[in-house]
Amino acid sequence: MKIFRLIILILHLGTLFLLLGSLLNAYIPPKIFPWFNLLSLGFPLLMSLYIILIFFWIFSWKKRAFLFMFIGLIFINPVKRWVNFSSEKKENSNPIKIVSFNIKAGTMGKEEVLSYLKAQHADVILTQEDGGISYPSLKDYNRTTSNGLLTILSKHKISNEKVIFSEDESVWLPSALQADIEIKGKMYRFIDVYLYPFQFEKEMIKLDGNTDANEQKVKGIVKKLIPTFKKHQDQVKQIRKAIDSSPYPVIVAGDFNSVPNSYEYYHVSEGLEDAFLLTGKGSGTSFHDYKFPIRIDYVFLSKSLTPISYVVDRSVSISDHYPVISEVSLSEK
Template sequence: MKVFRLILFVLHLGILFLLLGTLLNAYVPPKVFPWFNLLSLGFPLLMICYIILTIFWVFSWKKRAFVFIFAGLAFINPVKRWVNYSDKKENPGIKVVSFNTRAGGRGSTEIGPYLKSLDADVLLLQEDAGIVYKFDGYQKANPGGGLTILTKHKIIKQQIIDPQDENLRIPGLQVDIEINGKIYRFIDVYLNPFRFEKDMVKLNGNTDTNEQKIKDVVKRLIPTFKKHQEQVGLIHKVIENSPYPVILAGDFNSVPNSYEYYHLSDGLEDAFLTAGRGSATSFHDYKFPIRIDYVFSSKSVKAISYEVDRSVSISDHYPVIVKFSAENK
């Protein structure tokens, strides 16, 4: 029994250090050391294992349980980026929707009527592929790059965030919109995708095949992480230089606790942490909880409700619907 507990103790310590490694994404860019970003993909499973082992030590009446409980406090906010419970707030507000339509649902006729039914103030779409949505009373910003912003309100200015690098896709669309007499800068984000097929991440009983699949996945992940670093830098400059409050939303192709999350949220608030309830999982094509769609805002713009609409499956992403307080500050 002592040997078994020793093995569990060493395993628990190992998981703790791996979890701490995900926190380093706030400081270490992928071009320097991409493996911390890779760790962030496994954060949910690592956290579940950590909690189970901590419970084991509690019921074993071991003093080390208190050490692991105390160390686990460092992961309260990282966990809340996946699952959160906040008080509901009732208040008329600015309704914002972010939705990766998967190239218009690849021919789905349901997307247009669904988007119209939301009656949102601003719609930020990714992988739009130039699909034309004709909504009465909406203005459209669609300069290309698969990004589209639709709004009921007056567009003051629109501009793509151009990387000026043929190896990088356009990471964002910046649109300044006047709502109720106040101008907001909306940034629609779509970072480089990994282009995985389901078969690439589906393991089978063949050890050699599985090992090769894992190697192939890592070969795609690392270069894309490095591209994300450059794209994040470009977007962050637009945020820093904005004379208006910012609402940034889109498909980051990155999980919480990743380099992308830490640096795109720098100086902004995660609307899910402020107003979300339950799970923030937004990508449902794989049987694994993945949150890669986000809505952030300047601290002067408060989220009062946050919903991932799982009632529709017209894309491989669920729409994210956020309402912000309409009060001017």
């Protein structure tokens, strides 16, 4: 029994160090050491294992359970970025409604997507992977010039739109689209984000009983992940320039193709508020094509703005992403 407990202790300590490694993404970029970013993808599994092992020590009547519980407190916020239960926010008489949605070019139902967006009556809509569609049912909205990937639509006046590209020449896709929008006499900078995709097919991540085949799949996944992390670092750098140079309060939303506690999450959200962390309830999972909790869609705000609500709308499955809907008070703190 002592040998078994020793093995469990080593496993628990190893899990703890891996969890701590995922937090180092706030400091160490992928081009220096990409493996920490890889750990962020497995955070839900690692955290679940960590908690299970705490219960093992509790049922074993071992005092080390309290030590692991105490150390585990440092992961409260990292966990809340995946699953959160925030308190009710005070009602705001006149918030604006923001919808962010990767619509997958309408391939799962273009008319359904357009009808859904129209029914939201949102003040600002940010879409990703829109395939350059013309949004015929949203003609009463002002919109940015199509670039075949990102679009910002607004009931309010749009100006100074700009496509943000990466410095990395191997990234041919726009990193983001910025537009300044005048709402109630004040200007706000909206940034619609779409970081380089991992381009996985379901079969690539579906493991079976064939050990050799599974090993090759895992190697193939890692070969795609590491270069993509490095591409993201260049994209994040350009997005940060747009945020830091803004003379107005900023709202950043979109498909980051990156999970919480990743390098991308930490560095795009730096100095901003995560609307889900402040107002979200339940799971933040927004990508539902795989049977694994993946939150990759976000809404970040300048600290001078106040999020009122954040909802991942799971009532529709018209894309491989769920729409993210947030209400924001523009009354500066």
